[in-house]
Amino acid sequence: MDFRLTVEEKLIQKRAHEFASAEIEPIAAQIDREKHVPRQLANKMGDVGLLGMPLPRKYGGEDSGFLNWILALEQMHYPVSSASSFMNMTVMVGRGIIQFGTEEQKAQFVPPMCTGELIGSWAFTEPSTGSDPKSLTTRADRDGNYWVINGVKRFNTKGNLDGPAVVFAQVDGTKTTAFIVEKNGLGYANSKPYDLMGNLGTETVDTRFTNVRIPGDRLLGEIGQGFNILLAAAAIGRLGLSIKSVAMAQAALDEAVKYAKQRTRRGVPIGSMQAIQWLLAEAAVRVEGSRWMTYRTAALKDQGSDIMKESSMVKLFATRLAKEAVDMSMQVHGSYGFIRDFKVERIYRGVKENELIEGSSEVQRSIIAGHLLN
């Protein structure tokens, strides 16, 4: 077993690091303060080829594989966790369309998402359900050559930015089905973005569909196939969220190490105190373990393995350990960590979300147990 990164992986990692340092780091605090990620950042990511990395070249991607994508995402999430959700959304939506869509759907929607011209979103959650497809109330009704969609979607990330949304709705009352809806058309109305605790600027909205008419050929996959489409995307989403957790924890740890060297007490850096050293060591172990578990899950995906169970395991593990590592890093900072000027404060506010979205930790435990007991 060789754990060294290949030349290719190192170069991808380095390029993403360069991009993140040049384009994201300088505006990281501004993004958090203004709760807004500049839209043109997506175009810049598209120009470099970061948006659709693991998607096929034929449709504007790079055929990079998932491990390369994960290595890039880790660098991109490091300066501020909300800026690179463009990458996650492009891959989740793009892959869903490539895996289940028609040739026309792939050609029409995926290449402009890879350039950043269109921003994809994933509209599953509703006010009364987060992870249970049977409880969806949004419905799609046939009307000649059209589908008519009615309902409300909650936490629709990037739901207000033009591009394709994969919308899940019930056909004939019980058949969970996915559709491609072009956002911001007639009958598509968004709430103001949620005022979130952290990860600010992700543009998370509620969307009301009022008689939204879409052509019949916007059906994604087959009627009743929605749950399979959801599961395939969820595994990718969990992988992305796991590496986001690692990046956030690493950023917090780096801040803590820097602070422990700078801050002195009775003339010596606090890093010389055992109480501080233990916090740093415990945080570092959590980051490193989560990192390699995420890399392994991505490598399994590249090898063609099904990662339904593994993606739930790494998501449960990495999001919890990252939260703990960030908490320890903040503890190293003492009261200063509670001040907005300190980067660790921003990370602390954001890291909890990872345990809640893309299926909460409780949902991941149910999935893992289901695999074990099956």
Next chain:
Amino acid sequence: MKIIVCIKQVPSGARVPIDPRTGALVREGCPSDINRDDKHAIEEALLLRSKHGGSVTAVTMGPPQAEESLREALAMGVDEAVLLSDRDFAGADTFVTSYVLAAAIKKLGRFDLILCGKQTSDGDTAQVGPQLAEELDLPQITYARRIQIKDKTLQAQRSLSDGYEVIEAQLPALVTVAREINTPRKPTIGALLDACRKGRVTAWTAGDLEIDRGKIGFNGALSRMTRAFPAKPKKREGKMLTGSVQDVVQDLLKALEGKHLVG
């Protein structure tokens, strides 16, 4: 036009550990990159190729991991890459490096122009370019901030501390470039993947080159590093000005004038 660019992989981290026994930099495990000045040389070669046609070959001498820098050069757009790597090259100084590079360039055959960065960020000597020109008996222009080629004549603006001078040379020639000459392009993810998956890096060892074994590696080196150590940061001095506002302003002005910052 056939252009050869000589590049070097250098540590990119802020801190490079030093082996306390040998005094040498411990490069293994350190993040590394193409030497910054060399990226300007690659860019200039690519610009000249787009203007005059031809090909660009990147050459580096270094440990096997220097392949990473060559792949990056391929991703930037160079056509071919050559890695000169052999345990016997270890311990080389600039004299040995230029000797080995010259042997590889002779093996590559006819060329019109060799471009180098003006100096590396680790060795900082700025010697390899000029020594290579001497080895190959070529006209050389250092610190070029602009290059123009017409027929077989190369004209360059050479940076000076207080301006520049214009120098002409007949091709083939060697030019070392200054940073102000261009802005190096950054490869896309797709170009990096192509460079790693399809790009060809030719690897040559000492046995592939016509060289005198006694003139390479540690034994061939004319200079010895006796000690390397991290520079101690200069301690900054602070001075508190006291008294009335007028006095403080007067003292401040005097101090600034004394340092030729105002006045």
